[in-house]
Structures are given as structure tokens and as C-alpha cells.
Amino acid sequence: MQINLEHLHYWMCAIRDSKDPMRTLDAFWRGQLTSKEWLIRELKNNKQHYKLWPNIDIHGGWVGTLASMLFQSDMYINHINSIDIDPSCEATARLMNQIEHEAGKFHAITQDMCTFRSDADIIINTSCEHITQDQFDLWKSGMPHNSLLVLQSNNYIIDEHVRPADSLEHFKEQSGINVIWAGELETQLYTRYMILGKQ
Secondary structure (H helix, E strand, O other): OOOOHHHHHHHHHHHHHOOOHHHHHHHHOHHHHHHHHHHHHHHHHOHHHOOOOOEEEEEOOOOOHHHHHHHHOOOOOOEEEEEEOOOHHHHHHHHHOHHHHHOOOEEEEEOOOOOOOOOOOEEEEOOHHHOOHHHHHHHHHOOOOOOEEEEEEEOOOOOOOOOOOOOHHHHHHHHOOEEEEEEEEEOOOOEEEEEEEEO
């Protein structure tokens, strides 16, 4: 996957202008970028499960890196919403996706994902380990049955991970959706799990 130089410029601006540049840089660790690239690759491999030019909602969108990588992939995308509970992420995510924001194709939203109601064609949640099972079940209850759900978690044990999974099968049990595709990716620090499926 290639990163466009103009987009790279806005990535650097977003890091520099964020309230906590060192924290924003965490979004660019190898495991983070590799996991996002993997997600994009498997989305393209499963394109029969969503329409051409989809609307995408990213729950737990953080600083907008995944959205920017999706826009720079060869996927045809109509619009992306990036939803995060942390208000400091909104301006950073908007600048990270400045080109698409100006074109009306990107919107950063500050809201709790558990109360946000999506109607997008593809709904991505790469923060499953950051919410409790009760929160996840509440989140899932608001998702439409015809949307493709893309879920990621991992087995990395740190304080902010309140619901890690210890295997891919465990993650499937935690998620409770109808699985279309599932896999795992080894990184330097942890194993990332991913499921594509529907309610």
C-alpha cells in the first residue's frame, strides 16, 4: 500500500498540531499500521458482502489513521464517519483526513460508540478490547442487521484493555455475530484477531 505525499503532509500536520503529539504517534506503531493494512486487504477480499461505493462508520476511530488509509487504498468509498469518545481526537482526525473532509467525504464525530446508531454499509470497530462485554453488547444492539461488521481485538494485556481475547475462538464467542470470515495476525507485541460478519 502506498501513502500519497499530500496525505502524508496532513498526517505530519495532524501529529504536530494534536494536543498530545506523542500519544498521537502511538497510532503509527508498526502493529497499528499493519493491523489496519490487514483489515483493508481482507475488506477488499470480501467485497461481495457490501455494495460498491459504501458508506463506512469507524467506531473508536481514534485520530483517523484507518480512515486515511482506507481513502488511499484502491477501494471505492463514498463517505467515512470516524466516531470516538475522546473529544481531543476530532480535530486531529479531521486534519489527518483534510483532503476528504474538504471534499465532504469525511466527518469526525465525538460520541460514545455505544450510543451512536449507525446505518452505514460497513461498520468497523477495532477497539473491542477497550470496552466491557456489557458495553459491547449495547453497541452491537444498535447495529443494523444488513451492515457488514468488521471487528478487531487482541490478546495484549495492558490496563486500558478491559476485554482482551485469548484466542480467535474466544473473540468469536465474545462477539456473538454470524461470522463470514475470521483470522489472526501476529505482530511483535500481540496477536490481533479480526472477524467480518453480520448480526
